[in-house]
Amino acid sequence: MAQVRREPLADQAAELLLGRIRGGEWALGERLPGETTLAPQLGVGRSTVREAIRQLAGRGVLQSRQGAGVFVTALDAPEDWDVVLRRADIVTVIEARIAIETEAAALAAERRTPAQLRLMRRALATRGTPEAGVEAHVDADMAFHRQIVTAAHNEVLTELFDGFVPRLRPAMIDMLRLRPPLDEPTDHRAHALLVEAIAARDSDLAARHSRTHLTALKENLT
Amino acid sequence: MAQVRREPLADQAAELLLGRIRGGEWALGERLPGETTLAPQLGVGRSTVREAIRQLAGRGVLQSRQGAGVFVTALDAPEDWDVVLRRADIVTVIEARIAIETEAAALAAERRTPAQLRLMRRALATRGTPEAGVEAHVDADMAFHRQIVTAAHNEVLTELFDGFVPRLRPAMIDMLRLRPPLDEPTDHRAHALLVEAIAARDSDLAARHSRTHLTALKENLT
């Protein structure tokens, strides 16, 4: 027998409204129907609707102005980031990684310091030894890519990359275990080319190399 | 003369409660006095206290359990991600936005459905009326850009974009207030070109238009 999950109506109403907001029923800045309209529509009393609205207002999603109405101010504050990533398809995550990393590569080409370039080259060297085992190889690869993102001097991009790692790492390890490393030398040279483009301060080329490499990786997972 | 700042009692009550919680009047996990006690103490009605509590519950500070009471669950939870974004320079955030949105534009060109294309065009139309006020214009613009990200059919990218909005929106409004809209018609045509590229399923062109537009925006902020 299913345990009766009793949730306050106000919470349910808030969840329902949030769903409709995220579904695009009301765009950003748009006005919601009045409380007196919403209440019978949701099958609850007006005060309950008000409490649901207050709840979403506390989360920054809604804002109400007396006399004018209730307005959408955001489409949900960052939902638990971990949850989103865990649920997301690995290909989806890689696509996001492509977005972050190609841009980071371009910025890194413009902003990298000599010291960072040196660190990149060292990371590249330790990356090229897959004999140490799959996990070590993946870790070395991740460390290399992180060097590049760091060199972009953009805290947000770095933070995003770090957020991806926990989801990416196991997937990479699985992939390498199942599928042969498919031409490691070529793969390694792609990385070397990327570093050289950054060294030459050629941001377009760096972005292109980064994209090519990661797209190949994505294809390999499809 | 000071502008009469009329704030809803519920908001004031929430602020007051949050202050007392932060002041350590009730420790983490402790139970607050009942609504019937709090109401006369704050000089407001019971429903107003309830709305204040709901608001704080939405922020994750309080949690109420029927029959048991209201408990402190956090001392104002500044989620890590929020902190990063709030602290980050707006230019840094825009650079991250460029990464997300150009990739999203390219993917949207490949994956958009006819319905989504229609929604894009409608959002573009409502976007083109800056007479409605700065805030409305920014909201319409955000809604337009979100349509494109949505059409990329990548949940992670969408989530990232949504995460940026709360930081981006006020910055955009400030910028438009301080600096004249600088050639709105051109700006609007750039958006139209982007939509057409997506309509034509030309992902390279879409990415290029997106990047050009956002880079101009970034320059304008520097």
Added chain:
DNA sequence: TATCACAACACCTCAGACAAGTTGAGGAGT
């Protein structure tokens, strides 16, 4: 001592009333 019934108390929900702010239509005056 261990168990159980129960009363007190908590939050949950509703309905109704009135206050106060906002907006747009339409009339008065120029």
Added chain:
DNA sequence: ACTCCTCAACTTGTCTGAGGTGTTGTGATA
């Protein structure tokens, strides 16, 4: 024809009173 003003019809804000449901500690009972 245009501007300004009034006002009615919205909207959200607040309070009150009533009854419902879940929780917890107390005290009687075995």
